[in-house]
Structures are given as C-alpha cells and as structure tokens.
Amino acid sequence: MTATLFRLPSGTVVDGWRVSRELGNGGFAVVFLVEKNGKPHALKVARHREASGDDKQTHARMVREATTLLMLDHPNIIRHRGYGYAETGNMYVALEYVDGWTLAEWKERKHPTIHEILRVFVKLASALSYMHARGVLHRDLKLVNVLIRKSDGEPIIIDFGCATYTLADDLTEEGLPPGTERFRAPEQFKFLREHKNEHRARYAFKVADEIFALGAMFYELLTDPRPTEHNRRVSLNNPLMPPPPACEVNPRIPDQLSELVEKILSRDPSKRPVDTEALRRELEEHLERSGAEYMVPAHAPSEQWRSEPSGVGGPPVEPSNGLRPRKVATKTLVAGAAVATALAAAATSWFVPGDIPALPPPPHSSPPTTSPPDMSLPSPAPMVLPSATDVGQKEGSTVKMTTPEISTQGRPTRVRNKVSAADCAALSLVAALAAGCPSSQIRPESFTCPAGAERAMVNELHWRRFDRFVLTLDDRHDRNGKTWFTPGSEVVGVVPKAEGLDRRQYEVAPPGTRFYGKAYYLSDKMGRADGPALVVRYDRVKLPGQDERPICFVVESRSYGFKDGRVQASNENEGRVVDRWP
Incomplete structure (x- = not known):
C-alpha cells in the first residue's frame, strides 16, 4: 500500500480535524498539521491498514503507540487529542502541537545557563518517574525527542513510537529493542556479544537503560557547544572506556555536577541511581544548592552556532543508526504532537520537512522485564471503537472521516468507516480503564x-x-x-x-x-x-x-x-x- 492512499489534501476533514498541510512523511506514517476549534494540532496517519500485508507491522505499531499515550497525562509528556481511522482504513492519532525547539536547538539558540539546563533535566526525570510508575518505557530518549516550548520553556518528551508498556505485544525479532545507538546503555552491547549465536535471545530493556540515555543527553548539553552539528564525538557507551568527565571537556561545569553525570553514565548499571525518582531527587538537590558557578551559560555564546531560520526545511535530525546528519538551518516551529508519537521511522535515516525529526527503527518490542511484567493483550468481545476520542467525546460513537469530495453543489461529502473488533480490543483496553469501565482486562499470563x-x-x-x-x-x-x-x-x-x-x-x-x-x-x-x-x-x-x-x-x-x-x-x-x- 502506498502513501498516496492516505495523502490528505488541504481542506480534508477527518473527524473534525481539518488538514492544513503535510508536516512529514516517514517510513511508517505521515504527519499532517490540522486545525480544530481554531487550534492547531497534528495528525499522524499509519502507512498501512491492518489487512494490507504490512510486514513492518506499522498498523500494530500505531495501535501500540496510541495505547501508550492513553496511559499518560503529564505536563512534560506530549498529550494525545484523539484517535480513529481514515477513509482508507489507516489508523491515525491526533496530538497536541508544540511550538518549540528540540533540546539541541534550544541549547544553541538560547545559550542556557547550567542552572537552566539542570532545571530542564529535573523536569524530565520527574516525567520519566511518572511514566515508569505507570509501566511505560520510552526506549528512545535523545535530544531530538525532547522539545522546549517557546511560550514557557517547559520540556516536553515526544515520540513514543519505540515505547513499550506492561500490556504491549511482542513486535520484534531482533536481539535489542528499537532505539538510537548513541544513547543505548553499554550493557545492551555486552548482551549482543554474549548472545550473538542465540537467535531467540532478546534484551530486556530496563529503567537503568532509560537513566543512561537521560545521562547521555545531559552530558551532550553540558559538553557540546553545537549539539546539532555533525561532529566526531567520543563514544558515550563503550563498555570498557567511559567518556571523559564533563568538567574536563568543559571547564565551566562544576565538579559536583560532573560527578553526578559520571555516576549516571556508569558502565555498571547498579552504580547509577536506582530509579528515575531517585535521579530526580539528586538532580533537584543539585539545583537547590547551585551557586554562582551554575548561573553562567554552559558555553560562551561565541562558541555556538548562530543562524537565523531560513523558513524552509526541518531541524537537524538524528538517524536511527546513531550518526548525525549534516547541519540544516531551520524554521523552528515544531509540530511537537507530530513528533510525539511521531512518525515511527524507517530503519534507515531520513529527513522530514516541517521540523519533524527522523526516528529510530520501528518499535519492535522485546518482552519487558522491568518493574512492570510482560503481559499480553486480551481479546474481548467485538465492540465499536470510539471515534477520534478528543476530550469529552462519548465512547461508542462510530469512527468516521470527512474527505472533501466536492459534490455537484460544491459541498464536501462525508464517508464513514467502521473499525475491526481486534483494533477496538487493543485501543479500548486502556481507554476503558481510564474512563472507569470494568469491561477491560489486564490479565497475568500463565x-x-x-x-x-x-x-x-x-x-x-x-x-x-x-x-x-x-x-x-x-x-x-x-x-x-x-x-x-x-x-x-x-x-x-x-x-x-x-x-x-x-x-x-x-x-x-x-x-x-x-x-x-x-x-x-x-x-x-x-x-x-x-x-x-x-x-x-x-x-x-x-x-x-x-x-x-x-x-x-x-x-x-x-x-x-x-x-x-x-x-x-x-x-x-x-x-x-x-x-x-x-
């Protein structure tokens, strides 16, 4: 099935979301800027239907991504605005739209102080602590998957295309879960070496992996004056050789903060903070006792790249193979929602127009063995999936899409589509629980x-x-x-x-x-x-x-x-x- 089957021209209305333009087109989904009730949102549409012979399982990934977002409601995590099906049967998720910078762009354009960077990471650790308590693991934390909102400076974690949760199906046949090489914990590579001849061996992603990724992001903001550029960088996750202390790379970094970053990036996961709540507390303690040395920019502005947005193209993106592409001048009006569950990306890297970053390989999940156990989704009796569940919409209504097929009178016609029971079962699971519906199940396996x-x-x-x-x-x-x-x-x-x-x-x-x-x-x-x-x-x-x-x-x-x-x-x-x- 080709992308042309769900390219939505300007003016198309999908369950009340009026399409303005396409924001990005990736290997697994297309993202559109849409408008509803006078406010901008983003609409992510899966490339394939359930029954389209999709060997990449893009439909199943979209179901899992939508379910993940339904489990979360936190000010520093991207919010969903609805879900449903397009006329062709392709699933979509509507998301909040964030006008902001990626974390790397924010560092270069705003020249934040060490105190400001630390404040951002306290909030990110708090959001991760909330997420982990609900059984969700992001599994692809990196600089382009955090947006800093222009209006208030709040960090927003985006792109849950690689996330997994307590109920997630196993979609992977690879040894490692999806992710970006540079931000993988060193124990993942150790696992690959030790199990290279075991075809069925699957690495169990843990909270310790998430903590390492957050530490890698922190290290890069503190040590790299130009994090969006294509530069040769020291490996952060070499199992034998840790990166040099942040204070040695950048003398502006206080020794105590450098020691904390070194602890977060420890080769031994047991030496990292025990969980993200413990990490949040340590970061907050540093923030509370920060002195004058924290109030200076992490790097002198003269060391950083300054460029006015060109109004064309997208931000620098980080391919899933861990390499950084060439630098691109950007117009930083970021469709945070689009990137929120944003474009489950192709296995190879690609550039996305409209400030949509490229994402890692599709979310193949190995059975998670972190605090939440691995549990399979049940198969309840057939039911009808609610139409794009934007806030307050009643469950049980039909899923429909409006496409502006101009009639002889020049008025758009409406097309209705129903959803398969299997899709309903998956999506309604968390939605029904969140709404207080006792018909859902979260069952243990034998x-x-x-x-x-x-x-x-x-x-x-x-x-x-x-x-x-x-x-x-x-x-x-x-x-x-x-x-x-x-x-x-x-x-x-x-x-x-x-x-x-x-x-x-x-x-x-x-x-x-x-x-x-x-x-x-x-x-x-x-x-x-x-x-x-x-x-x-x-x-x-x-x-x-x-x-x-x-x-x-x-x-x-x-x-x-x-x-x-x-x-x-x-x-x-x-x-x-x-x-x-x-």
Whole structure:
C-alpha cells in the first residue's frame, strides 16, 4: 500500500480535524498539521491498514503507540487529542502541537545557563518517574525527542513510537529493542556479544537503560557547544572506556555536577541511581544548592552556532543508526504532537520537512522485564471503537472521516468507516480503564514458579500447597480500607500484627512477614463467577529475622472500582500457596 492512499489534501476533514498541510512523511506514517476549534494540532496517519500485508507491522505499531499515550497525562509528556481511522482504513492519532525547539536547538539558540539546563533535566526525570510508575518505557530518549516550548520553556518528551508498556505485544525479532545507538546503555552491547549465536535471545530493556540515555543527553548539553552539528564525538557507551568527565571537556561545569553525570553514565548499571525518582531527587538537590558557578551559560555564546531560520526545511535530525546528519538551518516551529508519537521511522535515516525529526527503527518490542511484567493483550468481545476520542467525546460513537469530495453543489461529502473488533480490543483496553469501565482486562499470563521456590517453600518454610495466609496486600496503605492498585506495579504485602490469625500461620508466616510481588487485573472471563478481581502474585518472601526466599503465592480480591487504569480492592485478604498460576 502506498502513501498516496492516505495523502490528505488541504481542506480534508477527518473527524473534525481539518488538514492544513503535510508536516512529514516517514517510513511508517505521515504527519499532517490540522486545525480544530481554531487550534492547531497534528495528525499522524499509519502507512498501512491492518489487512494490507504490512510486514513492518506499522498498523500494530500505531495501535501500540496510541495505547501508550492513553496511559499518560503529564505536563512534560506530549498529550494525545484523539484517535480513529481514515477513509482508507489507516489508523491515525491526533496530538497536541508544540511550538518549540528540540533540546539541541534550544541549547544553541538560547545559550542556557547550567542552572537552566539542570532545571530542564529535573523536569524530565520527574516525567520519566511518572511514566515508569505507570509501566511505560520510552526506549528512545535523545535530544531530538525532547522539545522546549517557546511560550514557557517547559520540556516536553515526544515520540513514543519505540515505547513499550506492561500490556504491549511482542513486535520484534531482533536481539535489542528499537532505539538510537548513541544513547543505548553499554550493557545492551555486552548482551549482543554474549548472545550473538542465540537467535531467540532478546534484551530486556530496563529503567537503568532509560537513566543512561537521560545521562547521555545531559552530558551532550553540558559538553557540546553545537549539539546539532555533525561532529566526531567520543563514544558515550563503550563498555570498557567511559567518556571523559564533563568538567574536563568543559571547564565551566562544576565538579559536583560532573560527578553526578559520571555516576549516571556508569558502565555498571547498579552504580547509577536506582530509579528515575531517585535521579530526580539528586538532580533537584543539585539545583537547590547551585551557586554562582551554575548561573553562567554552559558555553560562551561565541562558541555556538548562530543562524537565523531560513523558513524552509526541518531541524537537524538524528538517524536511527546513531550518526548525525549534516547541519540544516531551520524554521523552528515544531509540530511537537507530530513528533510525539511521531512518525515511527524507517530503519534507515531520513529527513522530514516541517521540523519533524527522523526516528529510530520501528518499535519492535522485546518482552519487558522491568518493574512492570510482560503481559499480553486480551481479546474481548467485538465492540465499536470510539471515534477520534478528543476530550469529552462519548465512547461508542462510530469512527468516521470527512474527505472533501466536492459534490455537484460544491459541498464536501462525508464517508464513514467502521473499525475491526481486534483494533477496538487493543485501543479500548486502556481507554476503558481510564474512563472507569470494568469491561477491560489486564490479565497475568500463565507462569511457573521462580527457580528454587518449591524447595524453599517445602524444605525451608515448611509450607504446604494451598496453605492460606492473611496479609495486607500493600503495606503503604491502611490494611482495613480499600486501596487503588495499578496493574503491573510492584507491591509489598505484610502479615499484620492482629488477632485472629490461624495458628499455623503464626508458625510458618507470622506477623511481620513481608511478601514481594506484582498486581494484576483478572476479568470474570477467566473463571470467576462473582465478577472482576484483583490478583497479586508474590514471588519472594522474607520472614522476620530470616533471609529472603523465592515463593509462589497468589491473592485474589474482589474489585470495587476502576479509575485512571487502576483497580480498587480491599487491602487485606487471604492468599494461597500454589505451584503455578493458570
């Protein structure tokens, strides 16, 4: 299927989005500048339909990208404005439009102080902490995937074409997940070397990889006076040779800040901040105690490139192979929304007009084994996907597109299209949860117990199969109330100090025993006759005064509500010892 099947001429109306012009045309999607209610937005249209024989799975990638954006709502993350289908059946996502610079352009044009750069990275770490808490990994953080909005200087993370999340399907057949070589953590290359003869080996992208990428961006802004230019650069992720300290490359960088950057870029992931929230705190501490040495531009303006926008072409873009293209003078009116889930890019690099940066290879995802587990999407009964769900639009309406086919009276005609049940199932999953709809599912896959669990439970803990213990499911909340659980999130349960515990529990799982696991949502279609349930799988336990041991312990709890992708359930319940969970 060629791009001509969904090239939308100026004046085309798609579910109320009126096309102004094309912004960018990449290997997997086309992005248009559109207008609705007098405001600019961006419309990204997939190149292929579901049934078009697309071996690159651009349709599936668009479904995943849209679902990812529906899970997020943060001031420093690009926002979706709707989704639906064009007349040809090609899926689209509508996005907010950001008038701003890429992070690299902002550095060159605005000559920010070290304090201002640090402030931006505090906000980026905060956005990533929020994102990771919801089970989302961006997987392609780099300078062109952050915009600085001109109106208020706020950083906006864009381009979720490579992102993955707790429910994402596996779309990749490669060893490494999609991304840009320069910003990959060194352990990814180590993995490739160690598993070069294993065709099925897949690297599990982690929060530590995301932290390294953010550190690489930080290092480049602090050390490179012209980050948009095609310059030879020292490798940031050589497994054996770390880059020189930032303060050696640029004497303006304070020693303490340089040490923090060095820590973030450590070859050993265990020496980096433990998560993005810890990173945010460290960056914020530096910001709060920053002195006069932080109030100067990171580089003297004379060292940086100054050029008036030419009004033509796009910003410098960073190809997915990690090399930088030649420098291009730009008109920096960035369609941030377009780049937000922006153009899932071709495997080879390309330039995009209208300030749309080139993106990395398509989001083939390996099963993530970060804090959120890998879970497959369910297949609910057929339903109709809501039409471009712009804010407040009612679910269940038909998906339609308006194309200006001029009739004999000179008026445009309207064409309606319906959506397949499979697409609805995928897209409505997060949308329904966010709207509080209990018909969606976030289910665990079958699994076997952790290695050594059976031996530990029988020989060391003296547990028997189907032993039942009472515990507080999440010790951060009151055990007597109802608690909101985020499916895929880590939880720590604890046996309460309360009367009424079974005598056997006092002997083998006494008060103070801590259970470590993850929460899931189980629908009534998986064998429960009394309605939906929260399921918590605990795979580790620590009895008071003893070492941690692997286990297989499951709690099922009736759910009382759904909101923002979370499930409400009683925080105290009884679980059971199992040998596996179907």
